[in-house]
Amino acid sequence: MQIINSPVEMQQAALALRRQGRTIGLVPTMGFLHAGHLSLVEIARRESDAVVLSIFVNPRQFGPHEDLAKYPRDLERDSALCRRNGVDYIFNPPPGAMYPGYAPDRSESRSSAAASPAGYGVFLDENDISKRLCGASRPGHFSGVLTVVAKLFNIVLPDAAVFGQKDAQQAALIERMVADLNCPVKIIRAPIVREKDGLAMSSRNVYLSAAERADALCLSRALKLARRLYRAGERDCGAIMRAMAALVGKVESARIDYIEIVGAHDFKPVRDAGPGAIVAMLAVRIGNTRLIDNLPLPDDRLSNLPEE
Amino acid sequence: MQIINSPVEMQQAALALRRQGRTIGLVPTMGFLHAGHLSLVEIARRESDAVVLSIFVNPRQFGPHEDLAKYPRDLERDSALCRRNGVDYIFNPPPGAMYPGYAPDRSESRSSAAASPAGYGVFLDENDISKRLCGASRPGHFSGVLTVVAKLFNIVLPDAAVFGQKDAQQAALIERMVADLNCPVKIIRAPIVREKDGLAMSSRNVYLSAAERADALCLSRALKLARRLYRAGERDCGAIMRAMAALVGKVESARIDYIEIVGAHDFKPVRDAGPGAIVAMLAVRIGNTRLIDNLPLPDDRLSNLPEE
Numbered sequence: 184m185q186i187i188n189s190p191v192e193m194q195q196a197a198l199a200l201r202r203q204g205r206t207i208g209l210v211p212t213m214g215f216l217h218a219g220h221l222s223l224v225e226i227a228r229r230e231s232d233a234v235v236l237s238i239f240v241n242p243r244q245f246g247p248h249e250d251l252a253k254y255p256r257d258l259e260r261d262s263a264l265c266r267r268n269g270v271d272y273i274f275n276p277p278p279g280a281m282y283p284g285y286a287p288d289r290s291e292s293r294s295s296a297a298a299s300p301a302g303y304g305v306f307l308d309e310n311d312i313s314k315r316l317c318g319a320s321r322p323g324h325f326s327g328v329l330t331v332v333a334k335l336f337n338i339v340l341p342d343a344a345v346f347g348q349k350d351a352q353q354a355a356l357i358e359r360m361v362a363d364l365n366c367p368v369k370i371i372r373a374p375i376v377r378e379k380d381g382l383a384m385s386s387r388n389v390y391l392s393a394a395e396r397a398d399a400l401c402l403s404r405a406l407k408l409a410r411r412l413y414r415a416g417e418r419d420c421g422a423i424m425r426a427m428a429a430l431v432g433k434v435e436s437a438r439i440d441y442i443e444i445v446g447a448h449d450f451k452p453v454r455d456a457g458p459g460a461i462v463a464m465l466a467v468r469i470g471n472t473r474l475i476d477n478l479p480l481p482d483d484r485l486s487n488l489p490e491e
Numbered sequence: 492m493q494i495i496n497s498p499v500e501m502q503q504a505a506l507a508l509r510r511q512g513r514t515i516g517l518v519p520t521m522g523f524l525h526a527g528h529l530s531l532v533e534i535a536r537r538e539s540d541a542v543v544l545s546i547f548v549n550p551r552q553f554g555p556h557e558d559l560a561k562y563p564r565d566l567e568r569d570s571a572l573c574r575r576n577g578v579d580y581i582f583n584p585p586p587g588a589m590y591p592g593y594a595p596d597r598s599e600s601r602s603s604a605a606a607s608p609a610g611y612g613v614f615l616d617e618n619d620i621s622k623r624l625c626g627a628s629r630p631g632h633f634s635g636v637l638t639v640v641a642k643l644f645n646i647v648l649p650d651a652a653v654f655g656q657k658d659a660q661q662a663a664l665i666e667r668m669v670a671d672l673n674c675p676v677k678i679i680r681a682p683i684v685r686e687k688d689g690l691a692m693s694s695r696n697v698y699l700s701a702a703e704r705a706d707a708l709c710l711s712r713a714l715k716l717a718r719r720l721y722r723a724g725e726r727d728c729g730a731i732m733r734a735m736a737a738l739v740g741k742v743e744s745a746r747i748d749y750i751e752i753v754g755a756h757d758f759k760p761v762r763d764a765g766p767g768a769i770v771a772m773l774a775v776r777i778g779n780t781r782l783i784d785n786l787p788l789p790d791d792r793l794s795n796l797p798e799e
Binding site for chain 1: 498502591616617
């Protein structure tokens with residue numbers, strides 16, 4: 184396994200693989216790997232000859248008051264996990280190599296509307312999916328996500344890239360970018376990986392105290408409740424959302440960021456959960472930690488939500 | 492020579508060329524080819540094994556009151572020229588294949604801030620170079636240019652792409668996109684090709700009446716004057732710009748859109764034409780036809796401006 188820090192070197196390695204006729208699978212991460220990430224690696228391995236796992240805590244997708252500085256990092260542990268799980272290349276660039284002229288104090292205050300710092304200037308944006316839900320709570324977040332993923336695609340030149348369903352809106356947005364910009368990359372969505380009790384795995388779970396860890400179960404419980412109601416025939420999304428909110432509302436440390444039921448493709452709010460594919464989405468702050476989770480319906484397989 | 496209309500087919504042809512180890516040169520055009528375009532083809536042929544010339548009158552880079560509908564088109568003539576000049580593939584997609592859901596009436600009113608039409612949603616934008624000069628006169632224009640060029644790069648997968656110096660701001664912006672988004676494409680700038688009397692070649696020159704054709708010489712004459720002053724030691728950009736404006740102002744059919752002297756890399760206004768590389772840029776309306784031209788200094792080779 185090779186660790187590459189330079190975008191130019193990574194691109195040259197990718198071009199060399201391509202010339203040898205080998206296919207490349209990309210797993211983009213922000214590091215601090217858990218079993219969820221390793222499930223993406225497993226899929227990338229099945230799909231391609233060489234697996235590149237990128238570790239980049241992308242400053243462009245963090246808002247000014249978010250957890251960029253304290254986001255958990257452990258390259259040594261990540262490297263060991265990658266080595267054991269068949270990753271061929273870790274791509275781990277410093278922020279200044281991805282965004283020339285990058286300075287932490289300036290970039291953190293970037294919104295998609297603000298003038299760009301000197302040295303870096305081109306951004307991707309989207310008006311339809313990215314302005315709702317997490318995009319509404321985190322202005323500029325998805326512009327940062329699209330921009331870094333477009334860069335990673337150009338640097339790593341993957342045949343396939345694997346994204347987790349946990350970030351359902353991100354996955355949908357990237358599928359849209361790939362369709363709209365004709366990226367020559369196959370996007371694979373991987374099911375959510377959960378702790379035994381149902382909590383969706385996330386690098387941010389390390390922020391939780393023991394008490395908060397227990398409270399954090401309200402996300403998956405709210406989704407189980409939504410599924411129970413849906414299976415019992417409830418199709419009024421307002422009623423389902425109110426029941427979810429009532430459940431979360433009983434947890435003292437929980438503050439709801441959003442609870443919404445949206446169309447699975449356009450992420451627009453749905454009133455009547457008719458025959459179409461929908462997703463129940465929620466973002467909840469447990470203390471200072473913002474967690475997200477979701478449940479696609481009627482086919483809930485990608486959610487991996489335990490049966491009760 | 493093959494004419495391909497479908498983005499998917501074009502991408503498959505490009506992937507096949509890549510698998511054969513053949514390099515691809517791209518010449519992006521809006522068709523109605525002239526000697527300027529053919530000079531780009533010549534460079535692409537020297538640079539690569541296979542030459543793809545795209546013909547696409549990109550609706551996203553036209554404003555609501557611009558000449559999208561009447562922009563000159565002649566695919567038959569273009570094909571004959573391409574065949575004679577060693578083009579291997581013409582890529583000529585319909586607008587609906589590039590922008591799913593495209594409807595002429597809606598797309599013409601798109602600005603980069605407006606909500607996107609259903610079916611297409613991802614755009615590239617830039618804050619530093621693209622908002623000045625032509626970007627100020629034509630809001631949304633360069634977002635449309637960057638978006639379509641990013642799409643063409645993903646569809647045609649070129650090793651090299653050739654852009655003309657006539658659109659100097661566009662070329663600089665694309666060089667910036669390639670650097671910022673790590674596009675695996677070498678950008679080559681080709682010198683301006685001019686009529687014998689100095690008029691820069693442009694597909695829009697066909698709009699000019701005989702009288703306007705004569706008046707249109709004021710652009711290259713203003714640049715010649717700028718060069719004369721610069722060579723005589725003038726370094727006050729204000730003085731040079733005023734002299735250019737006075738020359739253009741004497742032509743009755745001419746309305747100045749902008750006359751500016753800017754840094755060759757950042758396109759920011761320059762007051763003092765010191766030792767650095769600068770570009771004298773102008774956009775002038777002759778009757779209803781908007782023409783542009785430019786002169787890099789001190790090295791003026793890319794401008795091909797005749798000596799007096």
